Amino acid sequence: MTPEPVRVLGLGAGGHAKVVLDALAAIGGYEVVGLFDPRQDLQGTQVLGVRVLGDDGELGRQYDQGVSHAFIGLGGAGDARPRTRLYELVRERGFDVVSVVHPSAVVSTHATLGRGATVLALAAVNAEATLGDDVIVNTSAVVEHDCRVGDHVHVATGARLASSVELGNGVHVGAGATVIQGVRIGAGSIVGAGAVVTDDLEPGVVAVGVPARVLRRVEA
Numbered sequence: 001m002t003p004e005p006v007r008v009l010g011l012g013a014g015g016h017a018k019v020v021l022d023a024l025a026a027i028g029g030y031e032v033v034g035l036f037d038p039r040q041d042l043q044g045t046q047v048l049g050v051r052v053l054g055d056d057g058e059l060g061r062q063y064d065q066g067v068s069h070a071f072i073g074l075g076g077a078g079d080a081r082p083r084t085r086l087y088e089l090v091r092e093r094g095f096d097v098v099s100v101v102h103p104s105a106v107v108s109t110h111a112t113l114g115r116g117a118t119v120l121a122l123a124a125v126n127a128e129a130t131l132g133d134d135v136i137v138n139t140s141a142v143v144e145h146d147c148r149v150g151d152h153v154h155v156a157t158g159a160r161l162a163s164s165v166e167l168g169n170g171v172h173v174g175a176g177a178t179v180i181q182g183v184r185i186g187a188g189s190i191v192g193a194g195a196v197v198t199d200d201l202e203p204g205v206v207a208v209g210v211p212a213r214v215l216r217r218v219e220a
Contacts, residue, residue: 005031008069008098009062011086013037013045013052017073019120019139021048023102024071030098033067056086059093070095072116072134078190080152080170087116087134087152097134105137114151132169150187159191168203177212188218 006029010017013035024030034053037043042052070090076083090097097116101107106124114133119125122140129143132151137143141155144162150169155161159173162180168187173179179197186203195212204218 003029005029006069006098007031007033007067008071009033009059009067009095010035010050010071010073011037011056011090012073012075013039013042013047014074016075016136017047020071020073020100020118021050023100023118023120026103027100033062035073056089059090059095063094068094068096069098071098071100071118075136075138076154076172077156078172078174080154080172080188083134083154084152084170108145111143138175144181156193190218 008030010032017035032050034051035047036054036056036058037052038055045052072083072086074083074086099113099117101119102121104121105119107119108127110127111125112130114131116134117131119137120139123137125137125143126145128145129147131149134152135149136154138155138157140157141159143155146164147161148166150167152170153167154172156173156175158176160178164182165179166184170188171185173191174193176193177191177195183197184200186201188204189201190206191197192208195208196210197212201207206215206218208215
């Protein structure tokens, strides 16, 4: 007997929602009941055939109707705070945030993924790596063995974390960037696209270039 699909709703209706919807379709076993986004111009539109039903105020009604799973469809290019707020909102409302691993991704059986982790197409998470809650490992990104990745981190498209890298909560590693083995990056820091990080970074800084140098502090 075929099990009933898991009914799930999405928070956010932009580009990142598209790739998560694609991944859920590839995995199978999910029914996406709708997307929720505060932008008025998106209300009533569709994203890959999934309707935008309203804003966050509709979450309680959906939960009362038996929808208890959600995904975060907001990527956050360089600022993890809006995504973090959405994650905390749905958890406070009682939703279980699903982890999404695209079938073409390679995730070691010896890796650990936190709640709501998203590992997209052709990405790799290798042995003894640990991802915190609400982490994105984007398309073709690599998290090598023994890395420790905090909550709400975004490892962007094509980025590479060499072995034993440690990322604090809310770090953003830009597209195509590389963090060499053993480097530690403090919470809330941003690594620019294409940068190569060879030394530790303190919390709350923006680093760019090859090798990466601190450009400025992250704006509060």
